[in-house]
Structure formats: C-alpha cells, structure tokens
Amino acid sequence: MHAYRSHTCAALTAANVGETVRLSGWVHRVRDHGGLLFIDLRDHYGITQVMADPDSPVFAELEKVRSEWCIKIEGNVLARDESLINKAIPTGEVEVFIRDIEVLGQSEELPLMVFGDxxxxxxxxxxxxxxxxxxxxxxxxxxxxxxxxxxxxxxxxxxxxxxxxxxxxxxxxxxxxxxxxxxxxxxxxxxxxxxxxxxxxxxxxxxxxxxxxxxxxxxxxxxxxxxxxxxxxxxxxxxxxxxVEQQDVFDTIQPVLQGVFEEFGGGRKVDDVWPQISYKDAALWYGTDKPDLRNPIKMQVVSDHFRGSGFAIFASLLENEGTEIRAIPAPKGGSRKFCDRMNKFAQGEGLPGMGYIFWRKQSADSIAQERGITVKEVNAMVKSGEITLGNEAAGPLAKNIGPERTEAIRQQLGLDVGDAAFFLGGKPKAFEAVAGRARTAIGDELGLTDLNRFAFAWIVDFPIYEADEETGKIDFEHNPFSMPQGGMDALLGDPLKVLGYQYDLACNGYELVSGAIRNHRPEIMFKAFEIAGYGKDEVEKRFGGMVNAFQYGAPxxxxxxxxxxxxxxxxxxxxxxxxxxxxxxxxxxxxxxxxxxxxxxxxxxxxxxxxxxxxxx
Incomplete structure (x- = not known):
C-alpha cells in the first residue's frame, strides 16, 4: 500500500466495502455525536467521511484533531445505513472506520475558515x-x-x-x-x-x-x-x-471560443451568430464598444423631434454644432415610479437627471380637458363606442413638446402603452458612457437582460485618428499598427475618416478579444505615424526591430x-x-x-x- 494513500477522498464507493484503505487529506469538519467522532476528510478530489468510536485504538488521539490539520488515516470501509446515505457526494454510500492515524501537519488557529460560506x-x-x-x-x-x-x-x-x-x-x-x-x-x-x-x-x-x-x-x-x-x-x-484578411481571423477564433464556452458554460446558451457592429454604431446603440447584447435595448438619435420644440434645454442644446439627443427605450418601464428610480440613477452618475416620457392608456380626464367637456360625458361616449381611449404620453418632457412630437418619438422607438423612453443630450462623447450605463441599468431593472446566455459581437471599423478638441492636433485614437482600410490612399485624405482593420470581440459587456490586420508595409507605416506627428527617425528608433524586418519581404x-x-x-x-x-x-x-x-x-x-x-x- 502506498505510504500516504490507496485512494483519493473522492474514490471510495459501495464496491470498496470491506477493504482496508489509506487516505490523506485535511480535516474539513469534526462532529462529535455522543461518543462517536466523525471527520469529513478532504483532499483536492473530494470528501470522505471517516469515523471512530471509543473501541478504536486511536480514539484518544483523534479527539485532539482540529480543522485543517493534515492527517493520514488507515481503516476499514463500511457501508452507511440507508437512512444516512449522502447523495450529494460520490462517497456518500460509505464511511471509513479508523484503525490508525498519523498527523502530517498541525494547523494554528485559522485566520479564515475553509468550511462554510x-x-x-x-x-x-x-x-x-x-x-x-x-x-x-x-x-x-x-x-x-x-x-x-x-x-x-x-x-x-x-x-x-x-x-x-x-x-x-x-x-x-x-x-x-x-x-x-x-x-x-x-x-x-x-x-x-x-x-x-x-x-x-x-x-x-x-x-x-x-x-x-x-x-x-x-x-x-x-x-x-x-x-x-x-x-x-x-x-x-x-x-x-x-x-489572411479580417474575416479569416474571425473564422479561426470563433469556433475555438464558442467551443470553450459550450464546453464550460454550464448549459447556458452560447450564441453561434456573432454580428459585426461598427465602432460608430456600437457607441450610438449601446454607449460602449463592449456591448452586452443580452440586453435588447438599442439607443437611437431623436434630435429632429426636439429641434425648435417647447423643451428649451434640448432645443437650445441642438443649436450647437456636434450635439444630438439620444433616446434609451424602456419597454415595460412606463410608470412614474420607475422613471423616478432612473432619475435617481442619473443623479448618482453626476447628472441632474434624465428627461423621460412614458406612455399610458388615455384617461377620461385628459379627453375631457382636451375637448372642454365633463368626465361623465366622456365616459358615456366611451360606453356608446363614439370614442375609444387610446394612449397618451406623460411626464414633464411630454407636456413641453406636445402630443405630435411625443407620438412621433413613440413610433420611431417602436414603443406602446406601458413603455417609457429616457433622453440624454450634448456632444456624444460627453454622455455616451453614462447613456450606456443607463441602458444596462434599465435592462437589469426591467428584467430584459437574458442572464442565461453568452452573447458575442465583433466590434469593427475603429477610427485610427482623433483630433484634440482644443488644439485640433491629430493623434492616434486606436492601435497605430493596424492596416488602414484603403491603404496609402486612405492616408492621403481626411485623417479623421480613416478606419483601421482593427477589431474587438465583446461578450456580455466585457472585451474578450482584441486584434488587427497589421500594417506590414513600411511606407504606409511611416505615413501613418507622420500624420500623428511622429517622424521617420522616431519610428525607427522606437520600433526599429519590426520596421527593419518589414523591409525584407513581410507577408x-x-x-x-x-x-x-x-x-x-x-x-x-x-x-x-x-x-x-x-x-x-x-x-x-x-x-x-x-x-x-x-x-x-x-x-x-x-x-x-x-x-x-x-x-x-
């Protein structure tokens, strides 16, 4: 028999009853049942219950054992009574009666317990x-x-x-x-x-x-x-x-990662269609370049509905260049209570709040006010079928922009009675991140996010350059070593329109993969850096090993x-x-x-x- 163990603590079954075995591991838990001592002995593989009574030759020694002592025991495998079988563990049909014990390592008082939660x-x-x-x-x-x-x-x-x-x-x-x-x-x-x-x-x-x-x-x-x-x-x-081209990389890595998630995802659904979404659209629809597609909410631009409207904050904002208003649809969020909660969320993000509209079934009171008649008369007209109660928009913002604009917004967003929409405005880069977090919060609060799913999306068409808002200086926004789409010709035009063959893979709101088709042409690389203010000498000094290699037939x-x-x-x-x-x-x-x-x-x-x-x- 091996010096330390004949079996692991997950290996014994009813087939081993009657055998003499040797186990080594840690004392997971000690239980004293009126003269009977039970120990859950744990190793990397599992747990076996071992026990002794006063007839055991090592009973007195066993009484000294404490949690997380490392011990070796030898004993006989016994079948548990049927009423005592533990179906939660593989060894639940048996226990080991201890004949011999050796303490391999005592434990001091524990700073944290291993047993329990x-x-x-x-x-x-x-x-x-x-x-x-x-x-x-x-x-x-x-x-x-x-x-x-x-x-x-x-x-x-x-x-x-x-x-x-x-x-x-x-x-x-x-x-x-x-x-x-x-x-x-x-x-x-x-x-x-x-x-x-x-x-x-x-x-x-x-x-x-x-x-x-x-x-x-x-x-x-x-x-x-x-x-x-x-x-x-x-x-x-x-x-x-x-x-390779970009799609070749996608086709290579998708089955690898999809297979891993299917193998270890615990039965959760793994999407097999991975959409390709441009960086620009990801920012617009989701407020982030790592969107969680388990949440079905897509944000939309609704600026035209607020231009020249009675809502002065948005109307005046839109007079500034580069500003827009975006809506976050909230299906089934059409209650003042929910809208107030989301306003509180926005205030926690450092905003004064979020504008909102929610749609509800039209009330007799609102029709009465609109037509200048009594509620009683309205109810009679509804009963006779002369009029039907439709839907109406509610909330301070709705009152400011009027029914025609709110109805146009509702139709654009595909919303109905019982739904809501929230609004943020300004220069997109200033509010996109907050809008993205609000979208996530709305999806979570309303139970729209499918938590039993892994949803993937390729984010593509990253811009290579950006301009400093104050100085106008051009610099790299994303990976400078990506091949620009269109090659050298693209670099001879407007740098802010140059997109790279760069891509990320998002899953459930996290970036899992980042990559690119590389810029392997030295003349294109030098030009790309030149646009951002880096001379040829500096590029050769900083990245000389790679640049030199590209001059010898790089694929x-x-x-x-x-x-x-x-x-x-x-x-x-x-x-x-x-x-x-x-x-x-x-x-x-x-x-x-x-x-x-x-x-x-x-x-x-x-x-x-x-x-x-x-x-x-």
Missing part, C-alpha cells in the same frame, strides 16, 4: 491565499481555469497552429500601457522591460515564415486595477496568421489575443477577476502574501548602479 475581507483572503484556495469554490475556479487553458490549446492544435514561446525579458513595448522595467546589471543604467504582449515578436515570426502561431502568453502591464483587470500581469490566448498578416482570465471569470460567473487567478495582487498592486513590492537591499542597488529617490509623503 463565511465572507472575509479581500485583504485577509489574499494575505492567506493558500487557505482561501482550499475552499471549494476556489478549487472549482482554479480547476476550471486549467481545463479552459487545456481546451484552448487542444482546439488551436486541431486548427494546425503550433505553440511557440516569446521572450519575457525584452525591450520597451509600443502597446500603450506602462511597462514594468527591469534594470540590467551587465549594462548599468539601461533597462529591459517585461512584455506588455508578445505583439512585436509574433509579427516577426510571420516575417520569419512561421505561418500560424499561438501561445498562452503571460503579459505584464503597470495599470490601474479594475474588477475585470489585473494591475500587474495576465494571460492571453495569443495568435497570429500570415496571408500580410493579422491576429488577435483573447484574455484567458476574463474568459474564465465569465464562465465561473464571477464579477471579480481575482476570483479566478491563483495568486492575484490586491487593488493597490500589492502581494500581501509575499510582501511585494519590497525594498531592495543596498547591495542590490549598488550592483545595479541604482539609487532610490525618497518620495514626499
């Missing part, structure tokens, strides 16, 4: 992550992560991709975020960088003739943390292909990268990415368990030729 502060969980990871939910998440990565690799190999590794210590990257710099001992005063992504190396592989590359790649970026982003490092499914190529951590977060139905990362940093980019970052020693600084300048507190 108690909530603990994140700082405590991260400081004692090795205990936090013993919890069932965390074990499940980490196994899911491993299985997802394995599935991704398998699916990429099946598509004739090969996995190649790229350097971890390299030069500073053009990705756009802050680098983590690494001082060089052999070259005093110079620094390496941890790669923000394998971007340049994977493009150089295409120049080198490797047709299809992929890697589960670690990436390092010194970023401000968010719930769906690590402040230091993350992993991505990185891929690149030669001799057309493109690819993308899918965020592994974020994909697993969605599959695990977690709202925080740290729940699916084994050893994450906290929100201040600190490792509380390993005490990083830490102060260097004097010897380390001297060896590297560095001096730390104290910061003002």
């Amino acid at each position: 108690q909530e603990y502060p994140e700082e405590t969980r991260l400081k004692y992550r090795y205990l936090d990871l013993r919890r069932e939910a965390m074990q499940t998440n980490m196994k899911l992560r491993s299985d997802v990565v394995t599935s991704m690799r398998k699916r990429m190999w099946e598509k004739d991709f090969r996995e190649y590794q790229t350097p971890i210590i390299t030069a500073s990257s053009p990705e756009g975020a802050r680098d983590f710099l690494v001082p060089s001992r052999q070259h005093p005063g110079k620094f390496y960088a941890l790669p923000q992504a394998p971007q340049q190396f994977k493009q150089l592989m295409m120049v080198a003739g490797f047709d299809k590359y992929f890697q589960i790649a670690p990436c390092f970026r010194d970023e401000d943390p968010r719930a769906d982003r690590s402040p230091t490092d993350f992993y991505q499914l990185d891929l690149e292909m030669s001799f 057309p190529h493109g690819g993308c990268a899918a965020g592994v951590d974020r994909i697993v977060m969605l599959l695990a139905d977690e709202a925080n990415i740290r729940e699916v990362v084994m050893f994450p940093m906290n929100q201040r980019a600190e490792d509380l368990m390993m005490n990083a970052p830490s102060d260097p020693t004097s010897d380390q600084l001297m060896e590297l030729g560095l001096r730390v300048i104290p910061q003002d507190q």
Whole structure:
C-alpha cells in the first residue's frame, strides 16, 4: 500500500466495502455525536467521511484533531445505513472506520475558515491565499481555469497552429500601457522591460515564415486595477496568421471560443451568430464598444423631434454644432415610479437627471380637458363606442413638446402603452458612457437582460485618428499598427475618416478579444505615424526591430489575443477577476502574501548602479 494513500477522498464507493484503505487529506469538519467522532476528510478530489468510536485504538488521539490539520488515516470501509446515505457526494454510500492515524501537519488557529460560506475581507483572503484556495469554490475556479487553458490549446492544435514561446525579458513595448522595467546589471543604467504582449515578436515570426502561431502568453502591464483587470500581469490566448484578411481571423477564433464556452458554460446558451457592429454604431446603440447584447435595448438619435420644440434645454442644446439627443427605450418601464428610480440613477452618475416620457392608456380626464367637456360625458361616449381611449404620453418632457412630437418619438422607438423612453443630450462623447450605463441599468431593472446566455459581437471599423478638441492636433485614437482600410490612399485624405482593420470581440459587456490586420508595409507605416506627428527617425528608433524586418519581404498578416482570465471569470460567473487567478495582487498592486513590492537591499542597488529617490509623503 502506498505510504500516504490507496485512494483519493473522492474514490471510495459501495464496491470498496470491506477493504482496508489509506487516505490523506485535511480535516474539513469534526462532529462529535455522543461518543462517536466523525471527520469529513478532504483532499483536492473530494470528501470522505471517516469515523471512530471509543473501541478504536486511536480514539484518544483523534479527539485532539482540529480543522485543517493534515492527517493520514488507515481503516476499514463500511457501508452507511440507508437512512444516512449522502447523495450529494460520490462517497456518500460509505464511511471509513479508523484503525490508525498519523498527523502530517498541525494547523494554528485559522485566520479564515475553509468550511462554510463565511465572507472575509479581500485583504485577509489574499494575505492567506493558500487557505482561501482550499475552499471549494476556489478549487472549482482554479480547476476550471486549467481545463479552459487545456481546451484552448487542444482546439488551436486541431486548427494546425503550433505553440511557440516569446521572450519575457525584452525591450520597451509600443502597446500603450506602462511597462514594468527591469534594470540590467551587465549594462548599468539601461533597462529591459517585461512584455506588455508578445505583439512585436509574433509579427516577426510571420516575417520569419512561421505561418500560424499561438501561445498562452503571460503579459505584464503597470495599470490601474479594475474588477475585470489585473494591475500587474495576465494571460492571453495569443495568435497570429500570415496571408489572411479580417474575416479569416474571425473564422479561426470563433469556433475555438464558442467551443470553450459550450464546453464550460454550464448549459447556458452560447450564441453561434456573432454580428459585426461598427465602432460608430456600437457607441450610438449601446454607449460602449463592449456591448452586452443580452440586453435588447438599442439607443437611437431623436434630435429632429426636439429641434425648435417647447423643451428649451434640448432645443437650445441642438443649436450647437456636434450635439444630438439620444433616446434609451424602456419597454415595460412606463410608470412614474420607475422613471423616478432612473432619475435617481442619473443623479448618482453626476447628472441632474434624465428627461423621460412614458406612455399610458388615455384617461377620461385628459379627453375631457382636451375637448372642454365633463368626465361623465366622456365616459358615456366611451360606453356608446363614439370614442375609444387610446394612449397618451406623460411626464414633464411630454407636456413641453406636445402630443405630435411625443407620438412621433413613440413610433420611431417602436414603443406602446406601458413603455417609457429616457433622453440624454450634448456632444456624444460627453454622455455616451453614462447613456450606456443607463441602458444596462434599465435592462437589469426591467428584467430584459437574458442572464442565461453568452452573447458575442465583433466590434469593427475603429477610427485610427482623433483630433484634440482644443488644439485640433491629430493623434492616434486606436492601435497605430493596424492596416488602414484603403491603404496609402486612405492616408492621403481626411485623417479623421480613416478606419483601421482593427477589431474587438465583446461578450456580455466585457472585451474578450482584441486584434488587427497589421500594417506590414513600411511606407504606409511611416505615413501613418507622420500624420500623428511622429517622424521617420522616431519610428525607427522606437520600433526599429519590426520596421527593419518589414523591409525584407513581410507577408500580410493579422491576429488577435483573447484574455484567458476574463474568459474564465465569465464562465465561473464571477464579477471579480481575482476570483479566478491563483495568486492575484490586491487593488493597490500589492502581494500581501509575499510582501511585494519590497525594498531592495543596498547591495542590490549598488550592483545595479541604482539609487532610490525618497518620495514626499
């Protein structure tokens, strides 16, 4: 018999009754039932109930055992009484009567309990992550992560991709975020960088003739943390292909990711049609370039209905160039109570409120006022069939713009009695983000969002350039290394109309994939940077390795990268990415368990030729 175990804690069944077995694991829970001691023994695979009575030779020793002690037991497998069978676990038909026990590792008093569903502060969980990871939910998440990565690799190999590794210590990257710099001992005063992504190396592989590359790649970026982003490092499914167009990349990655979501999505519906939505339309319809299509609400421009209207705020706003009014339809939101709640939401976003209209069944009172007759007369006319009660628009905004305009708005938005619409105005870039969050809140509040679904959309046609509102200076708005649609000819026209072959994949409100068809032509690349104010010398200095390589017969190529951590977060139905990362940093980019970052020693600084300048507190 093996020194530590003959079976795992998930392996024993009724077929093992009568056998002598050896198990090792952690004490999950101890229960004293009047002279009978029961222990739920846990390992990575599951739980087995082990027990002893005063006749056991190790009963006295067993009484000393506490939660999370690591122990080894040997004993006989017994069948449980039928009334005591636990159908919730694979080993629920049996228990092990302990004949021998060895304590492999005692535990001090626990800073957090592994058994149960108690909530603990994140700082405590991260400081004692090795205990936090013993919890069932965390074990499940980490196994899911491993299985997802394995599935991704398998699916990429099946598509004739090969996995190649790229350097971890390299030069500073053009990705756009802050680098983590690494001082060089052999070259005093110079620094390496941890790669923000394998971007340049994977493009150089295409120049080198490797047709299809992929890697589960670690990436390092010194970023401000968010719930769906690590402040230091993350992993991505990185891929690149030669001799491809944009659609080829889509056709390659969709079955990989769709298959992963179908395999690990827990039965939730996975959309198999992934629409392609322009960046411009995504901003208009959803207020974001990572829309959640589970929510059916689409915003629309309704400016024409407010021009010259009695609602002075919007009417005067529209006199300014570049402004517009957008409506957020709210099916089934047609009550003053709901509209008041959404006004409160808008105030929480820093706005004075949102204009709204809601439609209700026309009242006899409103018809009476309109026609100058009594309510009694109206009711009689309704009863006789002379008139019918239609619908009417309600709310302060409706009163200001009148029935003709409100009816035109209702028809444009496809709304009916019991529905509502909310309105925001100004320059779109100033209010789009708030409008997007309002759309999400409305969808959630009204139960319109299908939570049992993964909905994907490709966001395409990103603008390459933007102009500073104050100075008019042209700069890059999105990836400067994307091939402009139309090539060199496009760059000779209005830069603000130049779109790139750049694309993102959104799922349920998160960006999962980002990629592009690359600009592999040096003359087009130099021109693209020239428009944004970067001379040829600067481009060669900053990106010389890639630019030089492109002068030796670079093939057309493109690819993308899918965020592994974020994909697993969605599959695990977690709202925080740290729940699916084994050893994450906290929100201040600190490792509380390993005490990083830490102060260097004097010897380390001297060896590297560095001096730390104290910061003002």
